[in-house]
Amino acid sequence: MNRNLHAIALAAIGLFATTASHAQDSGFYFGIGAGSSEYNDTLRRQIFDAYEGNASYAVESARLSDKSGSAFKFTAGYRFTPWLSGELAYATLGEAHSDFRLNSIAPLTSGTAAIEGEYKLHGISAVAVGEIPLGTDFSASLRAGLVFSRLEYAERGTSASDTPHRFSADDEDKTRPIAGIGLAWNIDPTWSLRLDWDRWFRVGNRFALTEGGNGRFDHVDAYTLNLIWRMPR
Numbered sequence: 001m002n003r004n005l006h007a008i009a010l011a012a013i014g015l016f017a018t019t020a021s022h023a024q025d026s027g028f029y030f031g032i033g034a035g036s037s038e039y040n041d042t043l044r045r046q047i048f049d050a051y052e053g054n055a056s057y058a059v060e061s062a063r064l065s066d067k068s069g070s071a072f073k074f075t076a077g078y079r080f081t082p083w084l085s086g087e088l089a090y091a092t093l094g095e096a097h098s099d100f101r102l103n104s105i106a107p108l109t110s111g112t113a114a115i116e117g118e119y120k121l122h123g124i125s126a127v128a129v130g131e132i133p134l135g136t137d138f139s140a141s142l143r144a145g146l147v148f149s150r151l152e153y154a155e156r157g158t159s160a161s162d163t164p165h166r167f168s169a170d171d172e173d174k175t176r177p178i179a180g181i182g183l184a185w186n187i188d189p190t191w192s193l194r195l196d197w198d199r200w201f202r203v204g205n206r207f208a209l210t211e212g213g214n215g216r217f218d219h220v221d222a223y224t225l226n227l228i229w230r231m232p233r
Contacts, residue, residue, distance in 0.1 A: 025079060025081065025082040026078075026079050026080055026081065026233075027078070027079060027230060027231050027233050028076070028077070028078050028079075028230075028231045029075075029076075029077050029078075029079065029085075029228055029229060029230040029231065030075065030076050030077075030228070030229050030231075031073070031074070031075035031076075031077075031194065031226040031227060031228040031229070032073070032074055032075070032226065032227055033072070033073040033074075033075070033194075033196065033224035033225055033226030033227065034070070034071065034072050034073070034224060034225065035070075035071045035073075035196075035222065035223045035224035035225055036068060036069065036070060036071055036094075036222075036223050037068065037069045037070070037071040037093040037094045037121075037220060037221065037222045037223070038067060038068050038220070038221045038223075039064065039067040039068075039069075039096040039119070039121075039217050039220050040067075040217045040218045040219045040220065040221075041064045041067050042216070042217075042218060043062070043063070043064045043098055043207065043215050043217075044062045044063050044064065046206055046207035046215060046216065047059060047062035047098075047100050047207050048062060049207075050207050050208050050209055050213070051102070051209075054209075055105070055106065056104065056105065056106045057102040057103065057104060057105060057113065057160070058102065058103050058105050059100060059101070059102060059103075060100075060101040060102065060103050060112065061099075061100060061101045062098070062099075062100035062101075063098065063099060063100070064096060064097070064098050065097050065098060065099050065116075066095075066096060066097040067096050068094075068096075069093060069094020069095045069096060070094040071091065071092065071093050071094055071222040071223065071224055072091065072092050072224075073089055073090070073091040073196070073198075073222065073224045073226060074089060074090045074091070075087055075088070075089045075226065075228070076088050076089070077129065079230075082131065082133075083130060083131050083132070084128070084129070084130060084131070085128075085129040085131065086126075086127070086128055086129065087125075087126070087127050087129055087143070088124065088125070088126055089124070089125045089127075090122070090123075090124050091122065091123065091125065091198070091222060091224075092120075092121070092122040093121040093122065093200070093220055093222050094120075094121070095118060095119060095120050096118075096119040096121075096217075097116065097117065097118055097119070098116070098117035098118075098119070098215070099114070099115065099116045099117070100115050100117075101113065101114050101115075102115070102160065103160075104160035109160065110160075111159075111160035111161055111162065112160060113157065113158065113159050113160045113165065114157045114158050115155050115156075115157040115165060116155065116156055116157050117153060117154070117155050117214070117215070118153070118154050118155075118156075119151060119152070119153055119204075119214075119215065120151070120152040120153075121149060121150070121151050121152075121200075121203060121220060122149070122150055123147045123148050123149035123150055123200070124147070124148050125145060125146065125147040125148070125178050125198075126145050126146055126147075127143040127144060127145030127146075127178060127180075128143070128144060128145055129141050129142070129143050129182075130142045130143075137185060137186050137187075138183070138184065138185055138186065139183075139184045139186060140181070140182065140183055140184075141181065141182040141183075141184065141194075142180075142181055142182075143178070143179060143180040143181070143182065143198070144177075144178070144179045144180075145177075145178055146175055146176070146177060146178060147175070147176055147177075147178040147200050148173070148174075148175050149173070149174050149175075149176060149200060149203060150171050150172065150173050151171070151172040151174070151203055151204045151214075152169075152171055152172075153168075153169040153172070153204075153214040153215065154166075154167065154168045154169065155167040155168075169211060169212070169214050170211065170212065172204055172205060172212065172214070174202070174203065174204075176200060176201050176202050176203065177201045177202075178198060178199065178200050178201070179198075179199055179201075180196055180197055180198035180199060181196075181197055182194050182195065182196045182197070183195045184228070189230070189232075190229060190230050190232060191227070191228065191229060191230075192227075192228040192230070193225065193226070193227060193228070194225075194226045194228050195223075195224075195225055195226075196222070196223070196224050196225075196226055197221065197222070197223055198221070198222045198224075199219050199220070199221050199222075200219060200220045200221075200222075201218070201219050202216070202217075202218065202219070203216070203217040203219070203220050204216045204217055
């Protein structure tokens with residue numbers, strides 16, 4: 001009996017110590033970061049496919065002329081245990097630019113339309129974060145969840161008749177998967193520097209001659225260096 005009571009007491013002490021340790025590690029944290037973004041480039045093929053068989057225009061050239069932009073990220077999180085957290089983040093992934101030229105093939109017409117497109121992407125993500133310690137001062141993290149994204153698109157240029165062309169599409173709002181990894185340097189119990197890579201999947205709609213078909217990106221990546229502050233307990 002005494003042995004059993006002794007074992008139970010030791011187990012209770014161990015459980016209390018573990019719970020207390022987790023309580024010390026839990027709490028809110030906030031972060032701000034900046035870096036760069038990169039848009040996956042399949043747009044050229046989409047534009048050629050959209051105009052295939054068109055009776056008015058044939059594509060002369062098409063490309064994603066600028067697929068990299070600036071990225072900014074604002075994070076609010078709560079650490080439940082030393083290895084599990086939840087995060088909300090707002091991120092803007094900068095701009096990407098396209099250009100394409102269309103030759104008029106309609107009877108009794110000639111001329112070339114020159115169009116430049118601009119994409120802007122931002123959104124709010126909700127993710128679960130798993131953290132793995134790498135020694136005493138460093139840690140790695142894995143993130144997965146959903147991002148509520150908004151893709152904005154606008155065109156400008158000249159039509160085949162050499163008149164100004166402008167077009168602004170309705171914002172494209174989507175809920176899509178997001179995943180990422182991070183590597184953190186824990187400077188002290190309050191401050192960390194964390195290098196994040198985040199991937200947003202299936203952004204936008206495939207390019208088509210419709211109001212909403214302004215270009216599909218299989219993924220958009222963000223690379224940010226974030227300063228993290230944990231609230232003292």
